[in-house]
Amino acid sequence: MALSSEQRVRRAAVKLFADKGFHGTGIRDLAQAAELSSASLYHYMGTKEELLAGIMTDCLGRLLQGAREATEGVADPRRRLAVLVALHVLTHAGQPDETRVVDNEVHALSPAARKHVVRLRDEYERYWAETIEEGIARGAFHDREPAVTRLALLEMCSGVARWYSPRGPLGLDRLAEHYAGLALRMLGSGDHDCPGAVDRARQVVSTVWRTPL
Amino acid sequence: MALSSEQRVRRAAVKLFADKGFHGTGIRDLAQAAELSSASLYHYMGTKEELLAGIMTDCLGRLLQGAREATEGVADPRRRLAVLVALHVLTHAGQPDETRVVDNEVHALSPAARKHVVRLRDEYERYWAETIEEGIARGAFHDREPAVTRLALLEMCSGVARWYSPRGPLGLDRLAEHYAGLALRMLGSGDHDCPGAVDRARQVVSTVWRTPL
Amino acid sequence: MALSSEQRVRRAAVKLFADKGFHGTGIRDLAQAAELSSASLYHYMGTKEELLAGIMTDCLGRLLQGAREATEGVADPRRRLAVLVALHVLTHAGQPDETRVVDNEVHALSPAARKHVVRLRDEYERYWAETIEEGIARGAFHDREPAVTRLALLEMCSGVARWYSPRGPLGLDRLAEHYAGLALRMLGSGDHDCPGAVDRARQVVSTVWRTPL
Amino acid sequence: MALSSEQRVRRAAVKLFADKGFHGTGIRDLAQAAELSSASLYHYMGTKEELLAGIMTDCLGRLLQGAREATEGVADPRRRLAVLVALHVLTHAGQPDETRVVDNEVHALSPAARKHVVRLRDEYERYWAETIEEGIARGAFHDREPAVTRLALLEMCSGVARWYSPRGPLGLDRLAEHYAGLALRMLGSGDHDCPGAVDRARQVVSTVWRTPL
DNA sequence: AATGAATGAGGGTTCATTCAT
DNA sequence: GATGAATGAACCCTCATTCAT
Secondary structure, X not given: OOOOHHHHHHHHHHHHHHHHOOOOOOHHHHHHHOOOOHHXXXXXXXXXXXXXXXXXXXXXXXXXXXXXXXXXXXXXHHHHHHHHHHHHHHHHHHOHHHHHHHHHOHHHOOHHHHHHHHHHHHHHHHHHHHHHHHHHHOOOOOOOOHHHHHHHHHHHHHOHHHHOOOOOOOOHHXXXXXXXXXXXXHOOOOOOOOOOHXXXXXXXXXXXXXXXX | OOOOHHXXXXXXXXXXXXXXXXXOOOHHHHHHHHOOOHHHHOXXXXXXXXXXXXXXXXXXXXXXXXXXXXXXXXXXXXXXXXXXXXXXXXXXXXXXXXXXXXXXXXXXXXXXXXXXXXXXXXXXXXXXXXXXXXXXXXXXXXXXXXXXXHHHHHHHHHOHHHHOOOOOOOOHHHHHHHHHHXXXXXXOOOOOOOOOHHHHHHHHHHHHOOOOO | OXXXXXXXXXXXXHHHHHHHOOOOOOHHHHHHHHOOOHHHHOOOOOOHHHHHHHHHHHHHHHHHHHHHHHHOOOOOHHHHHHHHHHHHHHHHHHOHHHHHHHHHOHHHOOHHHHHHHHHHHHHHHHHXXXXXXXXXXXXXXXXXXXXXXXXXXXXXXXXXXXXXXXXXXXXXXXXXXXXHHHHHHHOOOXXXXXXXHHHHHHHHHHHHOOOOO | XXXXXXXXXXXXXXXXXXXXXXXXXXXXXXXXXXXXXXXXXXXXXXXXXXXXXXHHHHHHHHHHHHHHHHHOOOOOHHHHHHHHHHHHHHHHHHOHHHHHHHHHOHHHOOHHHHHHHHHHHHHHHHHHHHHHHHHHHOOOOOOOOHHHHHHHHHHHHHOHHHHOOOOOOOOHHHHHHHHHHHHHHHOOOOOOOOOOHHHHHHHHHHHHOOOOO
């Protein structure tokens, strides 16, 4: 099925913003990639910055919704964390362009849009913070600097978008599984596996990203 | 002592490239930050891109030299890794602008300069790879995907530059210590401390960065 | 009929390049003369240098085609030379700006474009060389340094673009006639007239330059 | 003998202005060619434009003085013309850079300087005009458009600077001789030689240009 | 005599955006 | 829905020139 012009614009923007950065991407680059004239672009977008903001809030919104859905009803902090890690990793490995834009282009947003994006991100990170704190409180995790470890975890998992290739030797599931294991070890949780965590995350990711941004 | 114009240009570039990105930083921004006219900038730099390339290769070169010095004569893979992690973290926490430029602006380099930078980075990462592999071979580390874990480690440690603040509650030494612990846990190395690793790294960092880029 | 923007740009460039030289003409001068903003210029041209190259090759191309058409079927070297001289003079008197650009701005071309222009010019001059040589071979001309005389002739005729004014006392036809006479005398061809040579040249010039560059 | 800095500046300017045009030559080009810093240039020159004006008036002045000396006491218009042609040709062949600057860069002069230069040139051309007119009056020359022929002659002779090479097959004397012959033929003066005209011109040129501008 | 440092003005070119068609 | 035409502002960079040293 052919893509609509609007979709082509979105995807071109995601790809180019991810590869060359927002300021490194010209409106003409976008037009060329979307196979439109630069004037026609403006039928499908507001300003260039609104396009960026839309991509970021959309992507973050899905991540947030994913976190909500994936952790719902999961009581064990170990499982919760494993699910969060798997979700994050699968998202960053599966949508590397979108997530790199979110992670790298905040500086290009106007203050208003930035505020909104930061609020979403903070809300998302709260899932991680709460899970970690609860795990510590319950004695499942052992860590002297949980706030630091949370940031370390997030950076580690987001980094996946910078290097993972689906054409490499590692499948998505094994990747997520491995990261979940790393995370639990970082939190001093022994070598417990969390069977089903990756499955749950994969399922959520596939629904959340059914329509491709 | 007052800074020379050349130093002011370098520092302005590091700060601005880190905060707004290479393409988001105008030559006029640089001039203003360096308290020079935009024409005068060109007494102290070649093109804007050469300025970027110089910053990146300089910073990477110091990181590389630091890795060389810090690991020299350290036989135990656990200690080696702890030293590498501490060095990386201290560098990224202490020079967050420089390292963020290195980590985020590769896309803005011309192919020739990019090639050079990538080569340096690869050479640097080899220290990590060799250390991890040797640790596994010796049974000090246990990991099924050492290549993935290496990348996870690097992203985790580089991420420090994105959030650490010296005005926060955590001192540099404790930060480095904590990250070294995380790394060892990720590699299944139990809870062994590596006393002295952070000290060694701190000393190397302070010599390598004696002159401030 | 009003001129198109593209035509205005071309004509402004021809006029200004002729009057002030390529390097003496700024893009803003061009814009003002073409009654466009400097940004709008770039809808109708590539780079400034491409604009110059286009003017030069266009003009030279017409001169070349004119030489081909005007000498076709003219067997007598005296008549051939008279036709070439008349064509050259009429072109330089009628299109002084275009021809001065061709004659004076070769140094401003990039090596690639220069090569092309020089090739065209050499091809054009071959018409003169062959005609002179044949005239000497047939005994119509007498000259000990035909190569030098050819250059003298060309410079003499091209010079017309530097001083001739249609508002002066001399009409184009008489000018051309006079130059043809000078040329024949230079080649030791007595005082033979070549009736019809100027007419032929005039006709070719008017077709070749029907559309005004 | 080493050249003085001032001479080096002058010669660099002559060469560069001739090759790349006044506006195509930067102050840095001059400095490099003169092996000086761009600031040091200003010890030996006024503004760039004054440098140009100096070169032009100097060169024109010598040409004018040469014409005066060379025609002094030469009564026969044929000989006078031959001497003028030879002088002009020898000058343009011997000092091609200087004369090309004079011939091509008038447009780059300020109105005041241009006025001065044009006055010198007009004064110079008067020698030619008077000689031609007198030749016609005396029946030595036959020409219906002496003003046009004068311009044709001048352009023809000046053109020598654009193509003559001392490394070519033609010596200076033969060149001048040939041009004198061409001129006389153009003026309908038969094939009379003017023995000694070239010698006289050569001698004048060598004194006038003893010190090399 | 010589030059590094400095700059306002301007170089050619591209920017994101609008609008009439 | 689509686009050529258009532009003010800004892009990076170089210009000719001055001046303190």
